[in-house]
Amino acid sequence: MDFLQQLGPVALGSRLRRLSEQLTAEAAGIYADYGLNFQPRWYPVFYLVAQQPGIASNEVAEQIGHTHASVSQIVKELLRHELLTMTPDPQDQRRRRLQLTARGHEVLPHLRAQTADVRRSMDELLAETEPSLWSALHAFEQQLRRQPLRQRVAAARQRRAAAPVVLRDYRAGDQPAFRQLNVDWIARYFTLEPADLKALDHPQEYILAPGGAILLAEIAGEVVGTCALLRMPETGSYELAKMAVSPAVQGRQIGFLLGQAALQRVRELGGRRVYLESNSVLTPALSLYRKLGFQPLAQPLPSPYARADVQMELLLP
Amino acid sequence: MDFLQQLGPVALGSRLRRLSEQLTAEAAGIYADYGLNFQPRWYPVFYLVAQQPGIASNEVAEQIGHTHASVSQIVKELLRHELLTMTPDPQDQRRRRLQLTARGHEVLPHLRAQTADVRRSMDELLAETEPSLWSALHAFEQQLRRQPLRQRVAAARQRRAAAPVVLRDYRAGDQPAFRQLNVDWIARYFTLEPADLKALDHPQEYILAPGGAILLAEIAGEVVGTCALLRMPETGSYELAKMAVSPAVQGRQIGFLLGQAALQRVRELGGRRVYLESNSVLTPALSLYRKLGFQPLAQPLPSPYARADVQMELLLP
DNA sequence: TATTTTTGCGTAAGTACTTACACAAATACT
DNA sequence: AGTATTTGTGTAAGTACTTACGCAAAAATA
Numbered sequence: 098m099d100f101l102q103q104l105g106p107v108a109l110g111s112r113l114r115r116l117s118e119q120l121t122a123e124a125a126g127i128y129a130d131y132g133l134n135f136q137p138r139w140y141p142v143f144y145l146v147a148q149q150p151g152i153a154s155n156e157v158a159e160q161i162g163h164t165h166a167s168v169s170q171i172v173k174e175l176l177r178h179e180l181l182t183m184t185p186d187p188q189d190q191r192r193r194r195l196q197l198t199a200r201g202h203e204v205l206p207h208l209r210a211q212t213a214d215v216r217r218s219m220d221e222l223l224a225e226t227e228p229s230l231w232s233a234l235h236a237f238e239q240q241l242r243r244q245p246l247r248q249r250v251a252a253a254r255q256r257r258a259a260a261p262v263v264l265r266d267y268r269a270g271d272q273p274a275f276r277q278l279n280v281d282w283i284a285r286y287f288t289l290e291p292a293d294l295k296a297l298d299h300p301q302e303y304i305l306a307p308g309g310a311i312l313l314a315e316i317a318g319e320v321v322g323t324c325a326l327l328r329m330p331e332t333g334s335y336e337l338a339k340m341a342v343s344p345a346v347q348g349r350q351i352g353f354l355l356g357q358a359a360l361q362r363v364r365e366l367g368g369r370r371v372y373l374e375s376n377s378v379l380t381p382a383l384s385l386y387r388k389l390g391f392q393p394l395a396q397p398l399p400s401p402y403a404r405a406d407v408q409m410e411l412l413l414p
Numbered sequence: 415m416d417f418l419q420q421l422g423p424v425a426l427g428s429r430l431r432r433l434s435e436q437l438t439a440e441a442a443g444i445y446a447d448y449g450l451n452f453q454p455r456w457y458p459v460f461y462l463v464a465q466q467p468g469i470a471s472n473e474v475a476e477q478i479g480h481t482h483a484s485v486s487q488i489v490k491e492l493l494r495h496e497l498l499t500m501t502p503d504p505q506d507q508r509r510r511r512l513q514l515t516a517r518g519h520e521v522l523p524h525l526r527a528q529t530a531d532v533r534r535s536m537d538e539l540l541a542e543t544e545p546s547l548w549s550a551l552h553a554f555e556q557q558l559r560r561q562p563l564r565q566r567v568a569a570a571r572q573r574r575a576a577a578p579v580v581l582r583d584y585r586a587g588d589q590p591a592f593r594q595l596n597v598d599w600i601a602r603y604f605t606l607e608p609a610d611l612k613a614l615d616h617p618q619e620y621i622l623a624p625g626g627a628i629l630l631a632e633i634a635g636e637v638v639g640t641c642a643l644l645r646m647p648e649t650g651s652y653e654l655a656k657m658a659v660s661p662a663v664q665g666r667q668i669g670f671l672l673g674q675a676a677l678q679r680v681r682e683l684g685g686r687r688v689y690l691e692s693n694s695v696l697t698p699a700l701s702l703y704r705k706l707g708f709q710p711l712a713q714p715l716p717s718p719y720a721r722a723d724v725q726m727e728l729l730l731p
Numbered sequence: 732t733a734t735t736t737t738t739g740c741g742t743a744a745g746t747a748c749t750t751a752c753a754c755a756a757a758t759a760c761t
Numbered sequence: 762a763g764t765a766t767t768t769g770t771g772t773a774a775g776t777a778c779t780t781a782c783g784c785a786a787a788a789a790t791a
Contacts, residue, residue: 108458109536109548110437113430114748115479116555120427121777123563130568138777141425150601155739162432167778169741191739191786202602203661209598210662211567213636214574218566219426226553228545231426236543238433246440249535250528251447257531284467285519319530344520345527431778438747455747472769484748486771508756508769 124215131211133204134178140208142171146181146195147205153192180204260317262351264358267300267311274320275300275311275339282341286379287404296339300325309335310366312358314342314351321346324355326362326371333369340373340382352382356389360413369413374405383407441532448528450521451495457525459488463498463512464522470509497521577634579668581675584617584628591637592617592628592656599658603696604721613656617642626652627683629675631659631668638663641672643679643688650686657690657699669699673706677730686730691722700724 124137135143141161146152154172158165172195175181180201186192197205223231267275276297283289296303304311304325314322325339337359342351363371373391375382391409398408441454452460458478463469471489475482489512492498497518503509514522540548584592593614600606613620617628621642631639642656654676659668680688690708692699708726715725 110434110441110454111458112551113434113437116551117427117430117434118748118776119558120430120563124427126564127567130564130571136777137427141428153739164779165740166742166780170778173741189739189787193740197601199602202598205602206598206661210574210660211571214567214570215563218563218570221570222554222557222563222566226550226557228550228553230547230550230554233543233545233547233550234429234433236545237539237547240539240543241436246437246532246535246539247443247447249539250444250531253531253535253538254447254528257527281519281523284514285516343527344523435746435778453747470769481749482770483750483772487748490771506757506769510770 127211127215131207133207133211135204135208136174139171139175139180142168143175143180143197143201144208144212147197147201150196151194153186153194155192157195175201257317257319262321262349262354263315264354265313265315267305267313271311271313271320272298272300275313275323278320278323278341278343279339281343286376290403292402296325304339308366310359310362311339312355312362314355316346316349322351322355324359326359326366329372331370333367335363335366335368335371337371337373352385353388356385360389360411364413371411371413373409374400374402375407375409376404377407444528444532448524450524450528452521452525453491456488456492456497457529459485460492460497460514460518461525461529464514464518467513468511470503470511472509474512492518574634574636579638579666579671580632581671582630582632584622584630588628588630588637589615589617592630592640595637595640595658595660596656598660603693607720609719613642621656625683627676627679628656629672629679631672633663639668639672641676643676643683646689648687650684652680652683652685652688654688654690669702670705673702677706677728681730688728688730690726691717691719692724692726693721694724 121137128135128137141163142157145157145160149156154168155165157172158168161168172181172183176183179198182196182198183193184196186194223229279293279297280289283293300311304327308328310326312324312326313320322342323339324337324341327336327338328334329336337356340352340355342355360371371391372394373386375386377383386409389411391411394408394410400408438454445452445454458480459474462474462477466473471485472482474489475485478485489498489500493500496515499513499515500510501513503511540546596610596614597606600610621628621644625645627643629641629643630637639659640656641654641658644653644655645651646653654673657669657672659672677688688708689711690703692703694700703726706728708728711725711727717725
């Protein structure tokens with residue numbers, strides 16, 4: 098329940114469906130209150146036949162906006178409940194003309210009375226709610242007709258694809274995105290270790306405060322890549338870590354851009370050496386590091402990460 | 415389509431359902447656009463498992479507001495598509511903990527990108543529509559929570575039952591109600607004849623203009639009974655006709671009240687004799703006429719109505 | 732006039748959920 | 762400790778529609 102709300106308008110479809118189901122359930126209860134052995138879904142068909150006796154099921158479907166199959170099923174039930182009669186049209190043997198039975202005529206006024214009560218209540222209910230659901234629905238449907246959601250999303254996607262990559266420094270509100278991108282990335286190839294979460298949950302404390310830096314890549318206002326520099330004990334040495342790029346923006350060289358920016362930042366900070374740890378299965382990452390100028394370390398160093406089996410360094414000129 | 419709109423807010427449930435279905439269909443198309451082999455209805459389950467790995471299906475159901483049965487089915491499909499894994503909880507053998515597979519992790523960022531695009535488009539769409547569907551839905555749901563529709567309708571019904579019967583003269587806008595009550599009544603016992611429709615479609619011309627009258631019974635602003643006086647060729651003679659009362663208000667003596675008012679009106683018009691035609695199968699109507707003082711006519715007169723086999727008259731003192 | 736296409740209708744199966752029921756594991760109660 | 766209840770899960774069937782398909786009658790076309 099809480100989650101759906103967090104999802105927000107993305108789950109509008111579900112929300113509408115649930116409300117519709119609720120109303121249908123209430124409608125069934127209301128019929129029961131009026132002592133009518135009548136299903137809510139019969140209503141449009143039955144009412145239309147009452148208004149236009151002799152109508153064919155085909156026309157009913159068209160007028161109420163259902164498929165003929167749906168109408169056919171409802172008519173079958175109404176026939177079974179002896180509320181309708183069906184006779185073939187003498188002019189056209191395919192058509193079946195529908196009419197109310199005596200019992201149908203008996204039920205009709207009660208149905209009308211009930212409908213009048215429902216209409217009154219519904220009108221009141223809709224008048225009470227501000228803004229009006231009725232006109233909001235109308236406006237929404239109109240907008241949707243003007244341009245379907247699918248087209249809108251396609252356009253949004255294209256705008257995103259066309260938007261430039263922006264590199265910038267970590268700011269206060271970036272922690273969730275920073276964490277998510279890294280957690281997604283780690284969970285994809287390895288299993289998350291407690292050591293991972295320390296820095297991801299408290300980047301300010303573990304990365305920035307000791308003199309490091311975090312760089313983010315942003316597309317259309319959304320963070321799509323991260324990369325961190327941790328100041329190492331040796332003077333002038335920095336560790337390149339937390340390099341994570343959303344696979345959804347693959348092929349846009351975001352890892353390379355982040356790496357270059359990180360090296361530039363090390364230069365600005367007066368650093369001379371950059372070190373990193375990775376894993377031999379991550380071949381695309383390794384080739385990226387090589388492209389940036391990193392060289393494998395001959396002598397392995399102790400590491401807090403179980404998954405690190407590759408160590409590289411780069412000495413800045 | 416036209417008909418549904420005429421039905422108005424009574425069919426709100428159907429309208430919401432249709433809109434929801436439309437959105438779901440669009441969602442499926444959007445997934446296809448992103449090259450994702452992913453069903454819209456998987457989304458909440460999948461996304462929640464991604465956010466909270468190791469969650470039990472029970473908790474998923476609770477958080478997304480579906481039944482556990484629904485979640486169970488969706489999980490089954492996700493397992494089949496190798497997007498999720500399910501392992502029994504060692505602490506509690508009943509619980510099954512859910513987690514994303516490697517493939518699930520692969521899909522996740524694409525899904526996230528797509529969701530971001532959908533969210534942006536949907537936010538725009540909702541912002542474009544004035545009044546806002548989102549807040550209107552919220553307000554409506556809140557009102558409905560405060561008092562369910564069923565209760566509202568019950569209250570409306572009660573108000574209607576408690577409302578007094580008002581007798582009044584026919585006015586310009588009354589023709590549809592006048593016609594409907596009579597058509598319903600005739601169609602219930604007989605078949606409609608062209609002669610019926612003449613007076614019902616043009617009461618002003620056929621009844622009022624020649625010096626007759628139409629009386630209506632109203633409850634809570636709704637016409638529930640009709641009765642007409644037609645001036646007959648003989649001086650001082652009137653025919654009582656178009657006596658129709660909605661069966662939904664049976665037992666409230668509306669026929670009797672209308673009859674009494676009609677006789678009073680004849681007196682006011684200076685008439686001395688009232689005549690009527692009816693059918694022998696309509697025993698409740700016949701006893702009503704007797705109660706009003708009508709006597710069967712010994713000698714039958716010619717009648718334009720095929721169904722008239724009883725003729726009565728009343729001589730005012 | 733014979734054949735093809737269209738139209739009206741019915742049935743079957745699918746959809747995205749629900750309610751109803753069954754079953755075993757865990758917990759509460761005596 | 763033994764039984765009763767609760768809880769977590771799965772399956773079956775229902776709901777209110779849909780799409781897909783088949784059949785026969787009517788209309789269009791050759």
